[in-house]
Amino acid sequence: MLSSWNKIRVAPQEHRAGVFGLGLSGRAMALHLKRLGYTVVGFDEKGSKFKEELEKENIQCALGDISEQALRDLDVLFLSPGVDPRKGVFADFVAQGKPICGELELFAANSKPTIAVTGTNGKSTTVALAAHLISELGYKGFAGGNYGQPLVDWLDDGAKDDVVVAELSSFQLETSYRFQPEVAVVLNVSPDHGDRYDTFADYVAAKRTLVENIGEADYAILNADCEQTRRMADVCPGHILWFGSDANSMPGPGFVTTDNRLLPVNGFDALPELEVSSASLKGEHNMQNAAAACLACSLMPLEVEDLSERLSKGLSSFSGLPHRMELLGEYAGVEYYNDSKATNDHAASVALKAMTRPTILLVGGVSKSGGYKHLREALDAKTRKVLAFGESRQEFADAFAGRADVKLCETLQEAVALAQEEACAGDAVLLAPACSSFDEFSNYVARGDFFREEVKKIAQERDKDE
Numbered sequence: 345m346l347s348s349w350n351k352i353r354v355a356p357q358e359h360r361a362g363v364f365g366l367g368l369s370g371r372a373m374a375l376h377l378k379r380l381g382y383t384v385v386g387f388d389e390k391g392s393k394f395k396e397e398l399e400k401e402n403i404q405c406a407l408g409d410i411s412e413q414a415l416r417d418l419d420v421l422f423l424s425p426g427v428d429p430r431k432g433v434f435a436d437f438v439a440q441g442k443p444i445c446g447e448l449e450l451f452a453a454n455s456k457p458t459i460a461v462t463g464t465n466g467k468s469t470t471v472a473l474a475a476h477l478i479s480e481l482g483y484k485g486f487a488g489g490n491y492g493q494p495l496v497d498w499l500d501d502g503a504k505d506d507v508v509v510a511e512l513s514s515f516q517l518e519t520s521y522r523f524q525p526e527v528a529v530v531l532n533v534s535p536d537h538g539d540r541y542d543t544f545a546d547y548v549a550a551k552r553t554l555v556e557n558i559g560e561a562d563y564a565i566l567n568a569d570c571e572q573t574r575r576m577a578d579v580c581p582g583h584i585l586w587f588g589s590d591a592n593s594m595p596g597p598g599f600v601t602t603d604n605r606l607l608p609v610n611g612f613d614a615l616p617e618l619e620v621s622s623a624s625l626k627g628e629h630n631m632q633n634a635a636a637a638c639l640a641c642s643l644m645p646l647e648v649e650d651l652s653e654r655l656s657k658g659l660s661s662f663s664g665l666p667h668r669m670e671l672l673g674e675y676a677g678v679e680y681y682n683d684s685k686a687t688n689d690h691a692a693s694v695a696l697k698a699m700t701r702p703t704i705l706l707v708g709g710v711s712k713s714g715g716y717k718h719l720r721e722a723l724d725a726k727t728r729k730v731l732a733f734g735e736s737r738q739e740f741a742d743a744f745a746g747r748a749d750v751k752l753c754e755t756l757q758e759a760v761a762l763a764q765e766e767a768c769a770g771d772a773v774l775l776a777p778a779c780s781s782f783d784e785f786s787n788y789v790a791r792g793d794f795f796r797e798e799v800k801k802i803a804q805e806r807d808k809d810e
Contacts, residue, residue, distance in 0.1 A: 360385065360417060365424025366392035366405065372494035373422050373447055374403050379500060385418065412436040422446060425490065425515035428540060446519030448512070451495040458508040459640045460489075462517065462554050463531030463567075465691040466633045467491065470531060471511040472665050473625075473658075474637040478507050480658035481641065481648045485509055490516060507644055514550035515540070520557065527640045528554045529565045531633065533572035534690035535714040548572050558582045565639050567632065568594050585612065585643075587635035589628060599639060601631035606638060614642045616652050623671070624664025627698025634659060667792035669695060672799045675806050677769025680799045683776040684792030692778035693718035701772040702726050704763045705748075707740055708733035708756070709779030709791070716743040719778055723748045729766055733759040735783040756784060756791065760798040 359382060363374040366388040377384045378401055386398055386405045395405045406414060415421060415437050421444050423429060429444055438444065461470050468491040478485030486505035489495050490513040498508075510525070514537065533551050541547040555564045555576045564580045567573040568588030577584055577595065586598035587606075594600060597612035606618040620634045638655055648654060664670065670682040679701060686692040689712075696705060696719065703726055707719070720743055723730070732740035733753040741750045753759040756775075763773045775795050777788075785791040 359419040362387060362415060362418040362421045364421060365427040366394055367424055369447055369494045370424040372497035374398055376450055376496040376500055378403055423519055425513055429518055444519060446516055447496055448516055448520035448523035452522045456508050457644050458525040459527045460510045460512050460525035460554055461529040462512045462551055464534045464536045466531045466629055467511045468665055469668055470633040470637050471509050473662050474509045474640055476662050477637055477641045477655055477658040480654045481646055483507060483646055514547055517550050517553045520553055524557050524559055527563045527643050528558050529636050529640055530573045530576060531636060532567050532570045536688045538713045552576050555580045563643050565636050585639050587632055599635040601635050606635050618656055621660040622662040624662055626669050629694040667788060672796055673803060675803050678767040679772040681772060681774045682792050682795050684788045686776040687780055687788055688712055689714055689716050689718045689778050692776040693722040695776040696722045699772055699774060702728045704728055704767055704773045705730045706759050706775045707778050708737050709777045710782045711736040711739055711779055716778060720744055720747055731759040731762055736779050764802055
C-alpha cells in the first residue's frame with residue numbers, strides 16, 4: 345500500500361482522489377486535495393452539510409448508497425476517521441492494490457515541530473494543556489486533530505503556529521503510514537470502541553502505530569503504569585521518557601506523579617520538580633496528563649531561558665476544558681461536576697477516584713459492551729448513590745449489585761432531579777456516564793451542555809428560595 349501511495353504522489357494533477365465521509369475532517373481533506381491538484385470525488389452514505397460548499401470548488405459529491413463500481417476509477421481513497429476501512433465496499437479497491445489513507449498522510453508534509461497525543465482517556469486535556477504551556481513559553485501552539493480544527497485545515501489556513509499539538513484517535517492512526525511526529529505521547533490504553541474492533545489487541549495495535557512510526561532521533565512518552573503502553577517500548581525506534589505514579593516501577597527517565605507534584609527520576613534532568621496547582625487538573629489521571637504535557641514541551645526546539653518557571657506558571661493558570669471534570673458550581677453546599685466526556689468504563693472510574701467528597705454518581709446512555717469492571721472497583725464508601733439513566737440503566741444495576749445503592753431513571757433529566765433531592769450539603773454530584781450518549785443526545789457535548797443547563801436551573805431555584 346505504501347509503495348502505491350508514494351507512486352501516485354508524483355503527479356497528483358493526473359489522478360483522482362476519493363474522500364469517504366464528508367464531515368469536518370472529510371471536508372478539510374477534500375479541499376486540501378483539490379488545492380494539491382487532484383480531481384476529487386466526495387462520498388458520504390448519510391449526506392453532508394458541506395455538499396454545496398464542496399461542489400462550488402468543483403468537487404463532485406456522491407451521497408447515499410455507494411457501490412464498489414463508484415470507487416473503481418479512483419487512484420487513492422481517503423477515509424474520514426469515523427469510516428471503518430474494513431467496509432465491504434472497499435474490498436475491490438484494496439484488491440486492486442490501491443491505497444486507502446487518512447488525514448495523517450496529508451499532514452505528514454507539515455514541517456513544524458509536532459507533539460502527537462493518543463490514548464484511551466485524557467487526550468483532549470493533555471493536548472489543550474500542552475498548547476497552553478507552549479503559549480506560556482512565549483510561542484504559539486496549535487491544538488487540533490481529533491480535538492478541534494482538522495490538521496489539514498490548519499495547513500491550508502497558513503500554518504502560522506510554532507508548534508503543533510495533535511490529538512489522534514485510533515481511527516486516525518489506522519490509516520497512518522508516514523506521519524512521524526517529533527514527540528509521540530501514549531497516555532494509556534484500555535478497552536474501548538468494541539463496536540469498531542474485533543479484539544482489544546486490534547485496538548492496541550492501532551494506538552501502537554504512533555510509536556512504531558517515529559524516527560530514531562524522536563521521542564516517545566509512555567505511561568509506566570499501563571501494561572499496554574509499557575510494551576510499546578519494545579517497538580519504539582526512538583528515545584523514551586516515562587511518567588507514572590511509582591518510582592520503583594519506572595523503566596527509565598521521566599516524571600513520577602505524587603501529591604500534586606511532578607518529580608524527576610532516573611536521571612531525567614531537563615526539568616526540576618514541578619507543582620501542579622491548577623484546580624482544573626484534579627485527580628491522579630490529570631497529574632499524569634500534566635507530566636506527559638511537560639515532558640513533551642521540554643523536548644520542543646524552543647529557546648526559553650526560564651523553562652521551569654514558565655511551565656510552573658502554566659500548570660497553575662490552565663483553566664481546563666468543558667465536559668472534563670468541569671466544576672459547574674456549588675449550590676446549597678453541593679458541588680456539581682460535568683465529566684460527560686467520560687464515555688467508557690475506565691474514564692468514568694478515573695473520574696470517580698478523583699472525587700474527595702461523598703458522591704452521587706450519574707451513569708448511563710448507550711453501552712459500549714465492554715462492561716463496567718473498573719467503575720465497579722472504584723465504588724467505595726464515599727459513593728453515596730448511583731443514579732443510572734438511559735438505555736443502559738439496567739446493566740448498571742446488574743453490574744453494581746451488592747456494591748452500591750443504584751436507582752434507575754429513564755432520562756438524564758430525571759437523574760439530575762433525583763440527585764438534587766438526594767444530595768446533602770458537603771456532597772458532590774458527578775456526571776461520568778461510562779457510555780456513549782446516542783440514546784438521548786447527538787454526542788457527549790450535547791449531553792454535557794444539557795447537564796450544565798439543568799444545574800443552572802438548580803442554581804436559579806436556590807436564588808429564588810433565598
